[in-house]
Amino acid sequence: PFNEDGSRRTDTHVYDGVKFPWYVPRTSLEAMQSFEVRPDDVWICTYSKSGTAWIIEIVWKILSASGDIKGDEPLDKAPYPDFHVFGPVPNHEMLTKAPSPRLIATHLLPKFLPPQLLEKQPKVLYVARNPKDVAVSNYHHCNTLPNIKSFDSFQDLLNDFMSGEIIFGEWPDHVLYWWKKRDEDNVLFSKYEDMKKDLVGTVRMVCKFLGKSLTDEQINSVAQQCTFDAMKKNKTRDNLCVIAGIDPKDTPFMRKGKVGGWKGSFTVAQSEKMDKWYHEAIDGTELSFEF
Numbered sequence: 001p002f003n004e005d006g007s008r009r010t011d012t013h014v015y016d017g018v019k020f021p022w023y024v025p026r027t028s029l030e031a032m033q034s035f036e037v038r039p040d041d042v043w044i045c046t047y048s049k050s051g052t053a054w055i056i057e058i059v060w061k062i063l064s065a066s067g068d069i070k071g072d073e074p075l076d077k078a079p080y081p082d083f084h085v086f087g088p089v090p091n092h093e094m095l096t097k098a099p100s101p102r103l104i105a106t107h108l109l110p111k112f113l114p115p116q117l118l119e120k121q122p123k124v125l126y127v128a129r130n131p132k133d134v135a136v137s138n139y140h141h142c143n144t145l146p147n148i149k150s151f152d153s154f155q156d157l158l159n160d161f162m163s164g165e166i167i168f169g170e171w172p173d174h175v176l177y178w179w180k181k182r183d184e185d186n187v188l189f190s191k192y193e194d195m196k197k198d199l200v201g202t203v204r205m206v207c208k209f210l211g212k213s214l215t216d217e218q219i220n221s222v223a224q225q226c227t228f229d230a231m232k233k234n235k236t237r238d239n240l241c242v243i244a245g246i247d248p249k250d251t252p253f254m255r256k257g258k259v260g261g262w263k264g265s266f267t268v269a270q271s272e273k274m275d276k277w278y279h280e281a282i283d284g285t286e287l288s289f290e291f
């Protein structure tokens with residue numbers, strides 16, 4: 001992931017109207033069209049910075065406790081099929097050889113997802129988070145990770161976020177697509193703010209959705225291992241950065257883990273502008289968030 005002069009790559013490209021970072025190359029996006037989905041896959045679909053690593057950890061610990069996943073914890077518990085960060089083999093190719101059940105994560109907007117996701121109907125877990133906290137988390141993500149283009153100011157991030165020029169594209173398109181699918185049997189739509197309120201209840205709900213019966217003790221243990229503090233201490237997500245050549249102290253994956261942290265970053269004017277944008281996007285959809 002380096003340029004010829006030894007600096008890190010931070011370039012982006014536009015594919016079908018959406019901006020992508022260099023590590024989501026056109027070839028991988030094209031490959032999604034024929035990517036083979038398995039009915040027993042578990043897909044984690046999220047808008048970036050909405051709690052992806054958190055739900056991955058919960059699902060992984062449940063499948064591990066139920067005996068569906070065996071062996072040591074891999075560095076990458078849920079590879080992104082559209083990513084090709086380093087080495088000659090893109091993730092989508094590597095995933096074709098992975099044993100079932102595969103855990104697969106993606107931030108892709110619906111139009112880029114493998115068509116087989118609809119046909120094979122694997123279990124899909126969606127996590128949505130209020131867009132103000134997503135924006136702040138995104139800003140820190142882009143400005144801490146050396147392999148992503150940083151923003152000169154939070155206002156610049158907000159402009160891109162609300163216009164959909166941000167990498168991976170529009171928040172409303174993403175969240176509303178899965179919100180409309182919330183009642184389908186293979187979809188579990190959850191919110192970050194609810195997970196914060198009741199982690200044990202979340203683990204129980206995910207267990208039921210996955211069709212796994214764990215004891216109360218196992219459920220409590222999974223929840224215990226998936227608190228913010230436990231995940232920060234165990235550095236699972238950060239270790240993944242190490243293989244990408246990023247100093248683990250520089251990773252923004254376990255940053256604050258709060259609801260409402262946006263209040264320290266938004267000006268009143270910025271907040272009002274986002275309120276307007278938010279209401280225009282989601283009013284009338286029955287979806288709402290806690291801020």
Ligand code: A3P
Binds near residue numbers: 047050054137253258
């Ligand atoms: P903050 O930057 O607001 O702290 P993603 O995994 O989609 O990139 O999302 C990252 C966000 O989820 C970060 O938010 C991170 O701190 C938060 N997060 C990760 N694990 C968490 C946990 N166990 N509990 C609460 N928040 C968590």
